[in-house]
Amino acid sequence: MDTMTTKETKKQVITTSQVEHVALLARLELNEAEKDIYVNQLNNILAYMQMLNELNTENVTPTAHVLPLYNVFRQDEVGRHMPVEKVLANAPEKEEQFFKVPRIV
Amino acid sequence: MELYYYPAHQLHQMLVKKEIKAEEICLSVLNRVSQVEDKIKAFITLTHEQALAQAKKVDEKIARKEKISPLAGIPIAIKDNICTEGLRTTCASHILENFIPPYNATVINLLNQADAVIIGKTNLDEFAMGSSTENSAFFTTANPWDLARVPGGSSGGSAAAVAAGETILALGSDTGGSIRQPAAFCGVLGLKPTYGLVSRFGLVAFASSLDQIGPFARNAEDLAWLLNVISGHDPLDSTSRVEAPPDYTGFLVDHVRGLRIGVPREYMLEGIDVQVKQVINQALAKLTALGATAEEVSLPHSKYALPTYYLIAPAEASSNLARYDGVRYGFRAGNAVDMIDMFKKTRSQGFGEEVKRRIMLGTYALSAGYYDAYYLKALKVRTLIKQDFEKAFSSFDVLVSPVTPTPAFKKGEKTGDPLQMYMSDICTLAINLAGIPGIAIPAGFINGLPVGMQLLGKPFSEGILLQVAHIFEQNTDFHLKKPDLK
Numbered sequence: 001m002d003t004m005t006t007k008e009t010k011k012q013v014i015t016t017s018q019v020e021h022v023a024l025l026a027r028l029e030l031n032e033a034e035k036d037i038y039v040n041q042l043n044n045i046l047a048y049m050q051m052l053n054e055l056n057t058e059n060v061t062p063t064a065h066v067l068p069l070y071n072v073f074r075q076d077e078v079g080r081h082m083p084v085e086k087v088l089a090n091a092p093e094k095e096e097q098f099f100k101v102p103r104i105v
Numbered sequence: 106m107e108l109y110y111y112p113a114h115q116l117h118q119m120l121v122k123k124e125i126k127a128e129e130i131c132l133s134v135l136n137r138v139s140q141v142e143d144k145i146k147a148f149i150t151l152t153h154e155q156a157l158a159q160a161k162k163v164d165e166k167i168a169r170k171e172k173i174s175p176l177a178g179i180p181i182a183i184k185d186n187i188c189t190e191g192l193r194t195t196c197a198s199h200i201l202e203n204f205i206p207p208y209n210a211t212v213i214n215l216l217n218q219a220d221a222v223i224i225g226k227t228n229l230d231e232f233a234m235g236s237s238t239e240n241s242a243f244f245t246t247a248n249p250w251d252l253a254r255v256p257g258g259s260s261g262g263s264a265a266a267v268a269a270g271e272t273i274l275a276l277g278s279d280t281g282g283s284i285r286q287p288a289a290f291c292g293v294l295g296l297k298p299t300y301g302l303v304s305r306f307g308l309v310a311f312a313s314s315l316d317q318i319g320p321f322a323r324n325a326e327d328l329a330w331l332l333n334v335i336s337g338h339d340p341l342d343s344t345s346r347v348e349a350p351p352d353y354t355g356f357l358v359d360h361v362r363g364l365r366i367g368v369p370r371e372y373m374l375e376g377i378d379v380q381v382k383q384v385i386n387q388a389l390a391k392l393t394a395l396g397a398t399a400e401e402v403s404l405p406h407s408k409y410a411l412p413t414y415y416l417i418a419p420a421e422a423s424s425n426l427a428r429y430d431g432v433r434y435g436f437r438a439g440n441a442v443d444m445i446d447m448f449k450k451t452r453s454q455g456f457g458e459e460v461k462r463r464i465m466l467g468t469y470a471l472s473a474g475y476y477d478a479y480y481l482k483a484l485k486v487r488t489l490i491k492q493d494f495e496k497a498f499s500s501f502d503v504l505v506s507p508v509t510p511t512p513a514f515k516k517g518e519k520t521g522d523p524l525q526m527y528m529s530d531i532c533t534l535a536i537n538l539a540g541i542p543g544i545a546i547p548a549g550f551i552n553g554l555p556v557g558m559q560l561l562g563k564p565f566s567e568g569i570l571l572q573v574a575h576i577f578e579q580n581t582d583f584h585l586k587k588p589d590l591k
Contacts, residue, residue, distance in 0.1 A: 018469075022472060023465065025468050026465060027430070038465055042465060046469075049416060057485035060486075063538075067540070069343075082207055082208070090435070091433060102447050103444070
């Protein structure tokens with residue numbers, strides 16, 4: 001088990017503008033202090049991840065899933081439905097039979 | 106001994122013989138909760154009246170001379186990321202603070218059919234992301250063996266509740282060690298089943314290719330009883346195994362003659378506390394004295410498990426947690442100018458620091474230009490890790506290792522450095538990547554703190570793991586020790 005010191009592995013892989021871009025993709029709003037923290041921490045973590053490049057994986061099949069399962073089919077039958085009131089019970093805002101959200105366009 | 110520390114299988118016999126009532130068991134546990142919960146803080150929600158009503162129902166069945174199932178009337182605590190219809194399920198997150206599921210997880214339906222008594226929902230690291238419960242948005246659970254220390258995580262509430270006698274049994278979930286690590290820290294047993302053995306329907310998804318629900322107990326027989334109830338095919342989980350599981354109590358025989366134990370060298374290296382290694386070596390000596398053989402084996406890709414896991418799990422999490430957008434359920438932030446702004450404000454205010462960090466990491470690993478370098482690379486290394494285990498299991502029946510590099514650490518000790526916190530799962534992560542079963546059992550103590558031994562097996566070999574745990578227990582008393590909570 002390798003132990004790592006953050007100083008040794010510190011290498012700039014991810015920049016502030018990349019953190020901003022990723023935050024936008026992830027629909028997160030970050031203040032300046034948070035951006036700094038993430039730049040720093042993600043760089044440390046990603047530098048550690050570089051360890052994987054020691055391995056030649058050119059001819060290795062990726063494993064997304066451990067089971068020998070492919071498509072799992074079922075009959076297209078009408079199942080049980082949850083009543084609309086139950087579906088809407090946790091809605092932050094609703095109107096009639098709908099979830100209500102702020103304007104989109 | 107008080108009822109709250111009795112084994113479930115013994116309580117069942119007492120119920121059948123009418124020596125006690127289910128209501129008495131429930132009251133014993135609830136009284137214990139009221140005595141120690143201030144210190145332990147294992148529960149986010151307690152069910153009190155519902156639990157008592159459920160227990161009384163079991164007593165009525167017994168009075169009517171109906172046959173009761175093995176877990177009938179047995180108190181069980183549920184990790185708060187498993188959906189319980191009508192009972193708040195928070196994932197220890199502000200974003201789900203008031204979420205009341207409109208349906209039950211399949212494991213909850215199975216427990217209800219078995220007449221088990223759900224006594225509450227236990228604390229965890231937010232969305233099961235963490236190793237100490239310090240990432241809970243509400244509070245940190247204490248380790249019953251030393252209140253200044255963490256109970257482990259993410260299923261820390263479940264493990265602490267079982268150890269403190271605040272429940273007889275518990276359910277947790279394990280994505281990278283979240284059942285085994287807290288079980289080890291709290292001196293109880295915890296099992297991560299083979300991927301696909303227990304339905305994930307209704308388990309709030311963290312990393313779907315790694316998540317499994319599993320049982321906590323204070324002895325191997327109870328663990329087998331609970332696994333009997335929760336395992337099996339579920340059409341609502343497409344990754345659920347179709348073949349019916351065996352009766353796990355059938356494996357609780359009294360010998361390990363001929364059992365071939367492999368000891369992965371990479372799990373006993375310098376990162377592991379010397380005293381932890383001693384405990385594991387003593388446990389191995391015990392098992393070989395009982396007729397097993399033990400030999401060193403190599404899992405050469407072990408050191409890559411941590412970086413592989415921390416790419417795959419956050420990648421899957423970033424996708425799974427996209428659903429928390431403030432539209433259909435959960436918290437919604439106010440003062441948004443439009444829809445996207447509402448998503449951003451909701452998620453930024455609703456998620457805690459570690460969850461956001463993992464969403465950021467996972468989103469980055471999956472984003473255009475980085476997918477091949479990080480995510481795809483990790484999936485390929487996952488294959489190599491899985492093959493290491495396949496190779497080892499061609500020569501060995503079980504593998505034995507420590508569960509954690511050290512006993513429970515102090516609260517606050519690792520919160521400043523995410524990588525250091527991640528390192529506490531170094532012995533457990535690979536098992537989820539390979540999808541195999543793993544069990545943590547009490548194997549000794551260091552300065553009054555429990556140390557766990559991890560037993561690993563081939564896919565769907567839970568029976569053999571339970572057998573070894575059972576025999577070890579028959580010949581040791583570590584699992585019988587109780588924390589002093591005066």
